[in-house]
Amino acid sequence: MYEELTEVLRLWMQICCDDKVVIGGDFNTNLDTNNPASDLVNQFISESSLYRCDIPVLSGTGNFYTYISDALQCQNTTDMLF
Numbered sequence: 001m002y003e004e005l006t007e008v009l010r011l012w013m014q015i016c017c018d019d020k021v022v023i024g025g026d027f028n029t030n031l032d033t034n035n036p037a038s039d040l041v042n043q044f045i046s047e048s049s050l051y052r053c054d055i056p057v058l059s060g061t062g063n064f065y066t067y068i069s070d071a072l073q074c075q076n077t078t079d080m081l082f
Helices: 002-015 035-048
Strands: 067-069 074-076
Touching: 002 035
Parallel strands: none
Antiparallel strands: 067 074
């Protein structure tokens, strides 16, 4: 699934090569860890000269999150922009 997604994104970036590109979404993987899905997305970011635009909130534990819910007592890194 990730391979197909990155190939479609590469195609669109080639079609719009003269334009600036913003890609947003939830890739359902932690891009700060090493696993096959994260590695593929991070490789795509690097090869496409993109960069992560997330400015995470620093939690009390020292971990970075883009979503924190005190009511649900959970946190996650979601909704990335490149």
